[in-house]
Amino acid sequence: VLHFGPADAAATVTPPTTHADLRPAVLLTASQSRDSVDLSGQWTYSKDLYRTGLNDINGWVAKSRMQRYRDIDIAAQEAKGGVEFFEFDLDRSAQMNIPGAWNAATPTLRYYDGLVWFQRKFNARKEQGKRAFLRFEAVNYRAYVYLNGKEIGRHEGGFTPFVLEVTDALRAGDNRLTVGVDSTHDAQTIPTPITDWDLYGGITRPVRLITTPATFIDDATVSLGQDGRITGAVQLQGAQAAGQLVKVAIGDLATASATTDANGRAVFALAAPGKLQRWSPDSPKLYDVRFSTATDAIRDRIGFRTIAVKGNEILLNGKPIFLRGISLHEEEFGSNPARNMTEQASRALLSEIKHGLNGNYVRLSHYPHSETTLRLADEIGLLVWSEIPVYWTVDWENPAVLHKALVMQAETIYRDRNRAAVVMWSVGNETPVSPARTAFHSAMADNVRALDPTRLVSAALLVERHKVNGEEVTEIQDPLADKLDVLAVNTYAGWYGGDTLDALPNLKWKLPTDRPLILSEFGADALAGYRNDGMKKFTEEYQAEYYRQTLALAEKLPTLRGLSPWILKDFQSPRREHPVFQNGWNRKGLMSETGVRKQAFGVLADYYNRKAGTK
Ligand code: GCB
The missing domain is CATH 2.60.120.260 (Galactose-binding domain-like)
Known part of the structure; x- marks a missing residue:
């Protein structure tokens, strides 16, 4: 606190x-x-x-x-x-x-x-x-x-x-x-x-x-390691926390026990049982895990999987995976939404991603979403990118603000580290490069690795365009990239900036070849139902064509391993005040605020269906 x-x-x-x-x-x-x-x-x-x-x-x-x-x-x-x-x-x-x-x-x-x-x-x-x-x-x-x-x-x-x-x-x-x-x-x-x-x-x-x-189990974690062992730790609090026998049962597959040390902490490890079914979006198997002492017990539903990066591949359970995703704000469907995330509201949003788009991945932007949503991602089978709102402008030079960021990050990691769905912690979104800003994000990345060495670290970076030998090139020019397992960039060519849509697939991108890349955002506004008015901005046709052309560009990026376009549904934003098209809504949703699908929804769903068939 x-x-x-x-x-x-x-x-x-x-x-x-x-x-x-x-x-x-x-x-x-x-x-x-x-x-x-x-x-x-x-x-x-x-x-x-x-x-x-x-x-x-x-x-x-x-x-x-x-x-x-x-x-x-x-x-x-x-x-x-x-x-x-x-x-x-x-x-x-x-x-x-x-x-x-x-x-x-x-x-x-x-x-x-x-x-x-x-x-x-x-x-x-x-x-x-x-x-x-x-x-x-x-x-x-x-x-x-x-x-x-x-x-x-x-x-x-x-x-x-x-x-x-x-x-x-x-x-x-x-x-x-x-x-x-x-x-x-x-x-x-x-x-x-x-x-x-x-x-x-x-x-x-x-x-x-x-x-x-009086003495209780305050924390308990368990996960599958790259070495095929299941390891975990239990932390007791209270006057009797030391020297207690702690038992762990993973469904009816395996049990382990350990005794707490003077600080009330016990660690355990066991070989993964042969029958263990690994969690994945295709098969989101969760086990009932029970942690107990002589006087206390807690239960959780936990999945077991590994996540890693090898060269420029992302490996889930040792196999390369392409992340078919979308970005999501925490705001329910409806014409007067707020952040009232009931299980029903959350299920409706995640189901559109999983079943409507044939997705396997969601970027939960731009802050930790509700525990309900994280548990549903585990249950439904959606990989998760998680972030805290270190976004655009932050007081980079202020140590008290860095401390807040690190506390927020710790609170998020302690909350969600038993969720198999969470595979990536992001340490920032679209922050303009400067030495103070890079030091701030680097401290965050170090913090994530210290608190949770089992997951990947990323950040949504900006790309730069400039001329090299007379040719225009899009590049990541950000020293923070060195700190990341997965490179992620937000790109809005064809919406912001002066590019025409047909120019997008021919833009030259120059990217490091040694690491996977995700397009963490791309998008264009469209007002649902605004159609057949030429290829004008804010029409559904423009947004759909923007998706076609940006996906054509994506196909040319050899290290691309995932997408989370911006965004599933229109959302309230006080910045967006165009009286005809916006009225307080960011219109980059693939669906309107009430869930009406725009043309671009189908474009992305078709693309993901093809990707899923050929993965
Ligand atoms: C971005 C931001 C996102 C905005 C989006 C937009 O790059 O990360 O929060 O909503 O662009 O619509 O401009």
Whole structure:
């Protein structure tokens, strides 16, 4: 959990000395298998544009009559009369469904960007010898959490989970949980306010109250190594964490056991059983894996596969693979979407990729998507590129911002490293080359390798075009390339820039031959239904032809091993204000916001069908 104040972020946060320092204090891995109370449902809320409810930030301005987190029955106080009065009452405020971004909840909040207070009351038991935690899957962007009037923690970063212990703050009976959610972004946040998507504020993913034994399994990992061995580690927390026997069972295929060391950690290794079925998009086999001690147990559904790069090939389970993918934002279908990713919404999007496009791969851009989506990728069989929003502009020279990026990256890796689907961690998207920026990304790449040496490292780079001996050449001129296992580039020739579409296949590209390449983005806007108007920009025909020509160019790139064009569906973006074609939507989707397929959808699906047949 990061502690910060808006103005003093640089002063209070220092870069870590080791990668281990980045481990969140409590993880509760596989918490979906634990006893818990789901706090989804109706929460009350109160806007606080001037931030008067946070007295530590507003100093003398904030008054107790405005402190939204007070544990007080205001109606009862008012009934008694007297001199005290209040300028909020969360008990009687309007309600909103949580989880979910506030932007779609009511029209007045569609473009609200600031602080909103949420309250949820719940009943709890206090169980002797047990511990209690609140686990938030995501709050965008900053969270200030109070239980029964007492601050229990804060978190920065809109897409990663955090866990706060509430064993002592919890009451038997009624409890009042108050969460201040600040969606404001600035030059020191990740991302900064300059993006191409809607920043969606709120408690966007589930919140659960989880109980564990006094000593509990905090983390457990298991994976298949290149050497054919299954290795893993289990981390206990609590007074009795040392010297415990830990058992691991992989379906009914194999078991292992180990004893925890003085730090509560146990590692285990076994030869992969002959009958082990490897996970792949074609056969997304998951095993029920159970980790247990004498007093605690957790379960997860885990797939086993290897991923590697050899020369310019990407090898899944030792065999070359071509990544037939698409990029995806976290935003459900519909004319008034938000970031409300139910299992149904996520399944609808991933099914279009898997079955509609015959894809085997998805770029989850530009931030860690919901745990629901990651689990579905495992289940449906889609390889995943994962990234954090180190995007376009970042305060590269600021060590506090680098620290935030490394924490976010660690939170993502600890969350998802048991997901077989995740094969690549990206350390950036389209960031202009400079020494400070390259040092920042390099630190991120080193961090990823230290925290997870089993997966590939990439980044979405920009290409440069310039003349060599009178001939125009497209090249990667970025020292960050040296840090990456897989080169990835975003290319928009034929949309941005002055190229005509028929020129695209003849563009000369010069690329390193020793590494695989992915086109991490390419795309063109089209308004669904705008047809038959010549080859004009924003028509479906233009977008379809753009795809044909860009795919023809792709075919000429000898090291190309995958594609994730931009993007599956039109998405909300406040940058896009053309009153005829856009109206607040980025129109590069292969489908409209309501799921109507544009012509280009078929162009890409045909291409992937051919690729799948010839792989
Ligand atoms: C990009 C960005 C993506 C934008 C896209 C566009 O390069 O990575 O976030 O939405 O271009 O539509 O311009």
